[in-house]
Amino acid sequence: MERISDRMRGSVELELFGAFPAGVLNSAVSEGIELWDVQSRDEHSLRLKTFEKNLARLERLARRAGCEVDIRKRVGGREGLRRVLRRPVLLAGLLVTALLLTASSLFVWDVEVQGTRRLSRGEVLRALEDCGFGVGSFWPGVKTDLLRSEVMVRLPELAWMAVNVSGSRATVAVAERQPKPEMYDAADACSLVAARDGLVRRVNVLAGSAQVKEGEIVTAGRVLIAGSSDSINGMPRAVRARGSVMADTWYELSAVCPVRERLKTPAGVPHSRFALVFGKTRLNLYIGSGKTIDGCDKIISEYTLGLSGLFSTPLRLVRERFVPYRLSTGDDYDPEAAGQRLYALLEGRTEGQILESALTPGRAGELHVLTLRAHCTENIAIADG
Amino acid sequence: MKADRELPAALEELLELPGDVLPGGGRLTLCGGRQALIEGQRGILEYTPERIVVSFGREKLSLNGDGLRLRAMNRGELLVTGRIRAAEWE
Numbered sequence: 001m002e003r004i005s006d007r008m009r010g011s012v013e014l015e016l017f018g019a020f021p022a023g024v025l026n027s028a029v030s031e032g033i034e035l036w037d038v039q040s041r042d043e044h045s046l047r048l049k050t051f052e053k054n055l056a057r058l059e060r061l062a063r064r065a066g067c068e069v070d071i072r073k074r075v076g077g078r079e080g081l082r083r084v085l086r087r088p089v090l091l092a093g094l095l096v097t098a099l100l101l102t103a104s105s106l107f108v109w110d111v112e113v114q115g116t117r118r119l120s121r122g123e124v125l126r127a128l129e130d131c132g133f134g135v136g137s138f139w140p141g142v143k144t145d146l147l148r149s150e151v152m153v154r155l156p157e158l159a160w161m162a163v164n165v166s167g168s169r170a171t172v173a174v175a176e177r178q179p180k181p182e183m184y185d186a187a188d189a190c191s192l193v194a195a196r197d198g199l200v201r202r203v204n205v206l207a208g209s210a211q212v213k214e215g216e217i218v219t220a221g222r223v224l225i226a227g228s229s230d231s232i233n234g235m236p237r238a239v240r241a242r243g244s245v246m247a248d249t250w251y252e253l254s255a256v257c258p259v260r261e262r263l264k265t266p267a268g269v270p271h272s273r274f275a276l277v278f279g280k281t282r283l284n285l286y287i288g289s290g291k292t293i294d295g296c297d298k299i300i301s302e303y304t305l306g307l308s309g310l311f312s313t314p315l316r317l318v319r320e321r322f323v324p325y326r327l328s329t330g331d332d333y334d335p336e337a338a339g340q341r342l343y344a345l346l347e348g349r350t351e352g353q354i355l356e357s358a359l360t361p362g363r364a365g366e367l368h369v370l371t372l373r374a375h376c377t378e379n380i381a382i383a384d385g
Numbered sequence: 386m387k388a389d390r391e392l393p394a395a396l397e398e399l400l401e402l403p404g405d406v407l408p409g410g411g412r413l414t415l416c417g418g419r420q421a422l423i424e425g426q427r428g429i430l431e432y433t434p435e436r437i438v439v440s441f442g443r444e445k446l447s448l449n450g451d452g453l454r455l456r457a458m459n460r461g462e463l464l465v466t467g468r469i470r471a472a473e474w475e
Binding site: 029030034036039046048 | 428429430431432433434453454455456457458459460
């Protein structure tokens with residue numbers, strides 16, 4: 001396939017007739033003329049292609065070698081331009097498309113938010129829209145300094161924000177503030193108590209007095225570090241207890257799943273319907289949009305017209321795919337997935353380290369039961385009240 | 386002037402240089418018998434679908450085969466496609 005750049009430059013396919021046409025090839029390449037697709041028709045004729053700009057020189061060389069030149073085909077270049085100019089509707093269409101693409105590149109059609117942690121992408125987008133920046137904004141008119149100030153007033157969680165627009169695609173980079181550490185009044189005395197049952201392994205007191213020893217078994221709620229300390233006059237002094245108590249703890253978590261449950265199985269032929277979205281205006285390419293379709297899973301995909309990461313256009317194609325299903329009763333129990341969920345639950349409950357753990361499958365009547373038993377080590381001291 | 390013509394070859398041998406360092410030689414790169422890249426050519430002496438003869442000055446290279454075609458050609462290089470059955474240096 002000829003490259004687009006070759007087509008733009010224009011090429012000609014021609015045939016050489018003469019006593020020794022290969023001699024013309026030698027003269028042509030020695031003058032720097034590029035040739036390609038050279039085919040020998042017979043001993044006295046050759047067919048070849050070259051750029052349009054080389055045609056006059058090639059004809060001169062052929063005449064000098066006593067050969068004749070027959071132009072068979074012209075592609076692209078001036079001839080191509082002439083052909084386009086002979087079609088005013090096509091030319092107008094090309095011009096309008098080019099104008100629309102140029103005008104479209106001055107508007108924002110895609111907004112990407114980067115750097116959010118506690119804030120959601122939607123919160124940042126809503127704040128931007130409240131400040132007048134969003135899909136369809138004329139970006140050369142946006143004052144980024146003003147926009148940044150307004151958004152940061154609306155979202156005090158932000159420490160910094162930058163808006164970069166490139167090819168209709170706006171990238172909003174944000175950095176969130178570090179949360180303030182928990183403040184407490186040093187005079188507000190309190191003790192540290194056990195968050196859960198455990199076997200004490202190590203007691204580390206920063207303020208207050210230890211009430212448990214290593215090797216002692218404690219139950220949830222028992223005072224571990226009391227909020228009182230000896231003073232120089234012999235009277236106890238009320239303080240806010242600080243420190244940690246590392247203890248061995250044990251967890252038992254169970255997951256229960258019915259043996260027979262309702263399952264979805266694909267049934268029938270999936271079908272799709274399409275819609276076009278121009279900016280914020282949606283045009284459904286189907287009738288009966290208000291009709292709900294029962295017994296189907298609906299999967300929505302969106303395709304934006306443009307080059308990913310480079311530029312976007314306001315046009316998006318939305319495909320809604322409906323996959324019919326039939327409800328049946330069956331056993332869909334997956335012990336591996338249940339085990340993973342139990343481990344995720346355990347990691348959410350303890351900030352310590354899991355020393356050993358075991359999963360035990362079982363069954364109770366019409367139920368699958370999976371039990372996770374874990375031995376952990378963690379700090380069980382928490383402020384009382 | 387035989388000595389002049391043989392100077393590059395003598396230098397290559399004396400200095401233990403690779404064959405394509407000094408000027409005057411040609412190079413043929415074959416890809417699976419379907420494509421040949423010829424570098425350093427000085428002109429085509431014969432061109433038919435069954436035989437292409439290329440000059441390198443003192444030497445000649447003959448490519449024999451079926452449906453031979455000059456895919457691209459510029460000042461020093463030739464790209465030949467087709468069914469190449471034999472390459473012969475003369």
